[in-house]
Amino acid sequence: MAIEIRPVPVPVTLGGPDAAEFEAMAETAALVEESVWGHRRFAYDAYELLPMYHDGYQGRQAFAAWSGDRCVGRIECTWERDAAAETVDLALGVLPEARRVGVGTALLAAGRAVADGLGRTTITAMSDVPAEALDLRGPRLEARDGSGSIPAGDTGAAFALRHGFRLAQLERVSALPVADRAAEFAEASARHEAAATTYRLRSWIDRAPDDLLDELAVAHAAMSTDPPSGTATYDIEVWDAARVRATEQQALDGRRTTLVTAAVSDEGRVAGYTELSLPAGSSAAFQWDTIVLKEHRGHRLGMRMKVANLALLARAAPERTEVVTWNADENEHMLAINIALGFTVRGLSALWQHEADADAGTAGTGATTGS
Helix, strand or coil, X not given: CCCEEEECCCCCCCCCHHHHHHHHHHHHHHHHHHHHHCCCCCCCCHHHXXXXXXXXXXXXXXXXXXXXXXXXXXXXXXXXXXXCCCEEEEEEEECHHHCCCCHHHHXXXXXXXXXXXXXXXXXXXXXXXXXXXXXXXXCEEECXXXXXXXXXXXXXXXXXXXXXXXEEEEEEEEEEECCCCHHHHHHHHHHHHHHCCCCEEEEEECCCCHHXXXXXXXXXXXXCCCCCCCCCCCCCCCCCHHHHHHHHHHHHHCCEEEEEEEEECCCCCEEEEEEEEEECCCCEEEEEEEEECHHHCCCCHHHHHHHHHHHHHHHHXXXXXXXXXXXXXXXXXXXXXXXXXXXXXXXXXEEEEEECCCCCCCCCCCEEECC
């Protein structure tokens, strides 16, 4: 198979000849997701992706693998633009029929070249294992923290290990059915609010109130440092009110609706927030950030905010049938909230990390056990 790897041009708008390669890349990424999960609900379409490539806070570059005029794989490189940042995150996927002939290796080389050009020493990447594939026989990989494990023979895991990545963290992928539960969520939220003696909840769709922007920026920055990270390296994200507004606009430009509920102290400080992202034309909603800042924990704010936001979802988008979320396998508190709400496991996502001074085949891979 003759393969050409080349950068993907980023168009200004979609639908024209100059957007064809970008649109093909997005479609290939969706097909890869479908090959793993059996559906493409977790994939971003071209309309969602394009605003991300015009982001002023995160840099992005993509390369596609072409067999003739067909896109058979892609790698997307993302990094914080802040000068203190050290990492580049890669999203790599190859169509099943084009695997095991060097396409993934060639794409990874292009991603590593981006990291080298930026002077970044650490590369991260994800791979997914759906629930039905978790019991594959053979050796298993366990992250240092948490209780989950994945089969070392999984396609994504085997590729990562072969190229010197180590397993840094596992995340549970869980889902909650929400169809026809508006009354249930509204009643549960009312009970929580009746029992609350401090902090008030404020909810909104798409755009935060002006008076909360600075406080929300503090909470967004904490999302890059506070959640459990296993042995992974995460860059500190620098947030201000302008970045909050830019992120909101990016979601709108990508045809996503965002539902947010925040807990606010008597002094007007944002103690935490939770966020649901609703792609256009999907039956799913995605639980993005949920955080309670350290100095405000111990008041059951996580449960209050999540239930209130589920009630908002039922009112604003009753056509959504499920909420999907990702949580670090060692994040016992948040997992307990999700289990209490009725989330069930759909699979695991593995976070992989590679340092520039780690030789392929010698990097620590995480604990391995037999089965």
